[in-house]
Amino acid sequence: MKRAVTAICLALFCLALRPAADAQTSSAPASDEAQIRAAIQSQTDAWNRADIPAFMQTYEDSADTTFIGQTLRKGYKPILERYQKSYTTRAQMGTLTFSDIDIRLLPSGCGKSEIALVTGKFHLNRTEHGAATKDDGIFSLVWRKGPHGWKIILDHTS
Numbered sequence: 001m002k003r004a005v006t007a008i009c010l011a012l013f014c015l016a017l018r019p020a021a022d023a024q025t026s027s028a029p030a031s032d033e034a035q036i037r038a039a040i041q042s043q044t045d046a047w048n049r050a051d052i053p054a055f056m057q058t059y060e061d062s063a064d065t066t067f068i069g070q071t072l073r074k075g076y077k078p079i080l081e082r083y084q085k086s087y088t089t090r091a092q093m094g095t096l097t098f099s100d101i102d103i104r105l106l107p108s109g110c111g112k113s114e115i116a117l118v119t120g121k122f123h124l125n126r127t128e129h130g131a132a133t134k135d136d137g138i139f140s141l142v143w144r145k146g147p148h149g150w151k152i153i154l155d156h157t158s
Contacts, residue, residue, distance in 0.1 A: 032113050033103050036143060036150050040098060040118075050090040052083045060144065060151035068156040079155075086132035094126020094135075116143040116150065122157070 039058045046054035059065050059076060067073045073082055087093045101120040105113035118141040126135065142154040 032105055032116065032145065032150070036103055036116055036118065037101070039150055040101065044096050044098060047093060047096040050093050052080070052087065052093075056080050056083065058152055059155070060146070060148075060153050062153070064153065066154045068154070069158065086130060088130050089128065091126060091128040092130040092132070094124045094128075097123045097125070099123070114145045116145075117141070118143060 043058045061076045063075045067079045104117045106115040124135045139157040
């Protein structure tokens with residue numbers, strides 16, 4: 001009985017907040033999408049300066065952050081090391097462009113978005129190849145909004 005009362009109170013609380021939240025955050029989805037697009041642009045800019053540590057700042061610095069490519073890597077540090085070993089020179093990094101980016105914000109029970117799914121294509125225009133030989137591909141990313149803004153928690157690139 002206590003759980004039912006708690007669940008009802010929580011549902012009523014969310015409903016009570018919804019009109020106020022809708023009025024205050026009617027631009028929140030656009031703002032969240034704009035924040036993610038800005039983070040993607042920062043990532044692109046960092047890559048094109050050959051600054052892998054700055055590129056990685058869009059990833060959540062967590063042991064649970066996951067990269068899926070030809071292999072699975074778990075943890076911020078192993079993902080950073082993978083980029084550093086695969087792209088050892090500016091010529092190997094080349095110029096990165098993203099296209100066909102689609103951002104889907106997933107609302108929680110109270111209507112605010114804390115998770116986003118992002119899909120798109122990447123292209124590297126470069127003259128040299130190191131360990132990473134793929135110049136074009138597709139990706140799907142799971143982003144989470146936390147205390148440091150929107151961060152990638154899962155990257156599946158192929």
